[in-house]
Amino acid sequence: MTKDFLLEIGTEEIPASYLEPGLNSLEELLTGCLRDSLIHFGNTKKFYTPRRLAILIRDVSLYGEDIVTVITGPPKEIAFEDDKPTSQLVGFVRAHGVSPEKVKIIKKGKKEVIGIEKREKGCDALDILRDSIPSILGGIEFPRTMRWESSGVRFARPIRWIVCLFGKKMVKFQLAGVVSGRRSCMLRGEKNTTIDEPSNYGKLLQENLIIADPLKRKEKIESQIKKIAEEKDVEPIGDDELLLEVTNMVESPLAVIGEFDKSYLSLPDDVLRAALKGHQRYFWTERSGEGTNYFISVANNPHGDVDAIRKGNEKVLQARLEDAEFYLREDMKVPLHKRVEDLKEMIYDRKLGSLYDKTKRLVELSSFLCKWVEGVDITSLRRAALLSKTDLTTNMIKDGKEFTKLEGIIGAEYAQRQGEDKKVVDAIGEHYLPRFANDELPETKEGRVLAIADKVDTLVGGYMVSGIPTSSKDPRGMKRDANGIVRVLLERSLSIPLEAMIRKSFSLYGKEYSAQVLDFIIQRCRQYLLDRGISYNVVMSISPREDILTMKMIADSIVDAGDIQDIVMVTKRMNNILKGVKVGEGVVEEYLKEPEEKKLFSEARVTGKNLERCIREKKFKDAIFLLRALVPHINKLFDKILIMARDQKIKNNRLALLSYVHSLFQEIADFKSYGIK
Known part of the structure; x- marks a missing residue:
C-alpha cells in the first residue's frame, strides 16, 4: 500500500535565485533518505514561490523493505552426524534463537555450511519522515543562510509555517519554533487554507490565486504580457533571464503596462534597458524593431489597482531615467581622451597599480599581439586600448547603480557620440567579451585582440597577487578570464603563441615569467575540448602546443580520422x-x-x-x-x-x-x- 507525501515550508520572501537550487537540494536530501531506508516511492513534483518551497512525492510505501540477513555457521559435515544435529549445530541455533528446523544448507565457496535467515521488519515510513525531516531542512544548501531565533536553525529566510502530510495524516515535528500541520498561508491578507491531502495541494493553492508550479506561473506571465502588449500594438523584447527572475519573484502575477516620456528614447538603448531591467525588472517593448516608450511590469497582487500600480511604476522609472539623462549630459562635457589622466587616481589593484597603469599595459600588449592577427588596424587598436577604461571615470558607471554593468558599452557609446573611428568604437564595446559562459564573442579583429590583451593582463596580474585558483576557490574570476581567452582564440581561429603572449604580459608588469599561467590556460583549453564532447583519451593525448588553436585542430583531426x-x-x-x-x-x-x-x-x-x-x-x-x-x-x-x-x-x-x-x-x-x- 502507498500514500502520497507533501512537505511545504512557508517562509518570508526568499531571493529569486535561491528558490530552484534550494528546492533541488531538498529533493535530493528527502529522496535520499527514503532510498536509504529502503522505502519505495514514485514521481516527485516540485513547487516554489518566493514564500514557499514544496515537494509532492507520489506513491510512498508505508514501510521500507524487510531486511534479510544471512548468518552462516559451522560446515555441514560438522553440523550433522548421521543426519542428526550435532552439539555444534544445537549451540549455533540456540545462540541465534531459532530451532534446528530453520537452518539451511548454504554454498560458501566450495564448501557447504549451515545458515539461517534473520528477517528484520522494514521501517515505518511515517516514523522515518517525522524523525528525519528536521535535519533534512537544516541541511538544504542555499547560497546564504541566516539565523533568526534561539534554536540556531539556519535557513534562507525565517520559516513561518510548515505543512507536512503523509496521505491524510499529519507528520508532526517542530523546527525553529514552528510546529508542522496542515494549514498553509495564502495571499497576504487572506485566510489560511487547510490542505486535506497531498494530491490536492496545487489545486487548492490555484483556487486561492497562487500558482505554485513555476512552469505554469511562467506561462501565465508570458500570456498576460503578450495580451496587454497586443492592446498597445507593441511586442515585448524577449529576455529569458528576466522572465525567469520575475517568475521567481511572484506567486500570483499581474502584468501591467506603463509608459514613459518619449523624450527618453534619445538615451542609448542599453541605458534604457538597464534602467528598466536592472532595478525595476520591467520588460521593454518594441514596434517594427524600434524600442517604444511602453514597458511592462509584473506585480505580485492579483487584486491590485492596475492604475495605481502603473502610476507607481511610472513614477519610479521617471526618477531612474532622469538620473540617466543627467549622467549622460554631464559625461558628454568631458571627451574620453581627456579622461585618460583621471585613470591615475583610480586604483585597479593596490598591488598592481592604477587603471592608468593597466591602460598603458593594454596599449603595449595589444600592439604586441597584432603581429599574429592579419588585417588589424594598429592605430585604431592602440586608440581603443588607450580609451578602453575611461568610461570607468564617468558618472554613468561610477554613480549609476544599475548602469555600472554597462562598462565598455558606455565607453563605446560615448566614443561614437564624440566622433571616434568606428573601429575604435567597436573595439571598446567588445573588449570585455565574453563576460560569462556562452556570452557573445568580439566580432572585429581589433576587438578580439583587445579582449585577449585585457584578459591576459588581468589573469597575469591575478596570478601575481593570489596565484592559480583552486577547484573550489576562484575569488578573482581567473577561470572566467582564462575561459574567455580560450574561446576567443579557438572560436575566432587565432593562432597566437601562448608563451610569447604571457611572457610579454609579465614583462609589462616588470616581473619574471611563470609557466604556471601557461599551464593554467592549457588546462582550461583541455576542459573546453572535453565540454564539447571530445573524448578524454583524445584530449589528454595531445601535447601542449605553441598555440591552442593547433591543439584543437589536432583533436578535431583525430576525431575525424575515426x-x-x-x-x-x-x-x-x-x-x-x-x-x-x-x-x-x-x-x-x-x-x-x-x-x-x-x-x-x-x-x-x-x-x-x-x-x-x-x-x-x-x-x-x-x-x-x-x-x-x-x-x-x-x-x-x-x-x-x-x-x-x-x-x-x-x-x-x-x-x-x-x-x-x-x-x-x-x-x-x-x-x-x-x-x-
Whole structure:
C-alpha cells in the first residue's frame, strides 16, 4: 500500500535565485533518505514561490523493505552426524534463537555450511519522515543562510509555517519554533487554507490565486504580457533571464503596462534597458524593431489597482531615467581622451597599480599581439586600448547603480557620440567579451585582440597577487578570464603563441615569467575540448602546443580520422620496447640488413618530410593518414625481425630506427596514452 507525501515550508520572501537550487537540494536530501531506508516511492513534483518551497512525492510505501540477513555457521559435515544435529549445530541455533528446523544448507565457496535467515521488519515510513525531516531542512544548501531565533536553525529566510502530510495524516515535528500541520498561508491578507491531502495541494493553492508550479506561473506571465502588449500594438523584447527572475519573484502575477516620456528614447538603448531591467525588472517593448516608450511590469497582487500600480511604476522609472539623462549630459562635457589622466587616481589593484597603469599595459600588449592577427588596424587598436577604461571615470558607471554593468558599452557609446573611428568604437564595446559562459564573442579583429590583451593582463596580474585558483576557490574570476581567452582564440581561429603572449604580459608588469599561467590556460583549453564532447583519451593525448588553436585542430583531426586503434597499438608496442632503453643518435643505413627494416626506414624518411609539410600547413588529418600508412611496415618489422639482436651494433641501430619512427607519431599526439577499446 502507498500514500502520497507533501512537505511545504512557508517562509518570508526568499531571493529569486535561491528558490530552484534550494528546492533541488531538498529533493535530493528527502529522496535520499527514503532510498536509504529502503522505502519505495514514485514521481516527485516540485513547487516554489518566493514564500514557499514544496515537494509532492507520489506513491510512498508505508514501510521500507524487510531486511534479510544471512548468518552462516559451522560446515555441514560438522553440523550433522548421521543426519542428526550435532552439539555444534544445537549451540549455533540456540545462540541465534531459532530451532534446528530453520537452518539451511548454504554454498560458501566450495564448501557447504549451515545458515539461517534473520528477517528484520522494514521501517515505518511515517516514523522515518517525522524523525528525519528536521535535519533534512537544516541541511538544504542555499547560497546564504541566516539565523533568526534561539534554536540556531539556519535557513534562507525565517520559516513561518510548515505543512507536512503523509496521505491524510499529519507528520508532526517542530523546527525553529514552528510546529508542522496542515494549514498553509495564502495571499497576504487572506485566510489560511487547510490542505486535506497531498494530491490536492496545487489545486487548492490555484483556487486561492497562487500558482505554485513555476512552469505554469511562467506561462501565465508570458500570456498576460503578450495580451496587454497586443492592446498597445507593441511586442515585448524577449529576455529569458528576466522572465525567469520575475517568475521567481511572484506567486500570483499581474502584468501591467506603463509608459514613459518619449523624450527618453534619445538615451542609448542599453541605458534604457538597464534602467528598466536592472532595478525595476520591467520588460521593454518594441514596434517594427524600434524600442517604444511602453514597458511592462509584473506585480505580485492579483487584486491590485492596475492604475495605481502603473502610476507607481511610472513614477519610479521617471526618477531612474532622469538620473540617466543627467549622467549622460554631464559625461558628454568631458571627451574620453581627456579622461585618460583621471585613470591615475583610480586604483585597479593596490598591488598592481592604477587603471592608468593597466591602460598603458593594454596599449603595449595589444600592439604586441597584432603581429599574429592579419588585417588589424594598429592605430585604431592602440586608440581603443588607450580609451578602453575611461568610461570607468564617468558618472554613468561610477554613480549609476544599475548602469555600472554597462562598462565598455558606455565607453563605446560615448566614443561614437564624440566622433571616434568606428573601429575604435567597436573595439571598446567588445573588449570585455565574453563576460560569462556562452556570452557573445568580439566580432572585429581589433576587438578580439583587445579582449585577449585585457584578459591576459588581468589573469597575469591575478596570478601575481593570489596565484592559480583552486577547484573550489576562484575569488578573482581567473577561470572566467582564462575561459574567455580560450574561446576567443579557438572560436575566432587565432593562432597566437601562448608563451610569447604571457611572457610579454609579465614583462609589462616588470616581473619574471611563470609557466604556471601557461599551464593554467592549457588546462582550461583541455576542459573546453572535453565540454564539447571530445573524448578524454583524445584530449589528454595531445601535447601542449605553441598555440591552442593547433591543439584543437589536432583533436578535431583525430576525431575525424575515426578508429585509430591500429596507430594506438603500434605506438604502444614501440613505446614498450623503447622504455628505459638508451638509444643512439641516428640510424646507420649500412647496419640495416633485413628488407623489412630497410623498407620501414625508406618509408619513414618520406613520411617525415611529408609530415613536416602537413604540420606546417596545419593539415593534421592528412598527417594522421601518413602515419597510418607506416603501421603495416612497423608490424612487419615486429613480426619478422628480432629487435634485440645479439649483434650490439645491429640491435642499437634497430632501436634507433624505432625511436625515429616513434618520434614521427609524437609530432601529432602521444598515442600511447590513448585508451584501447
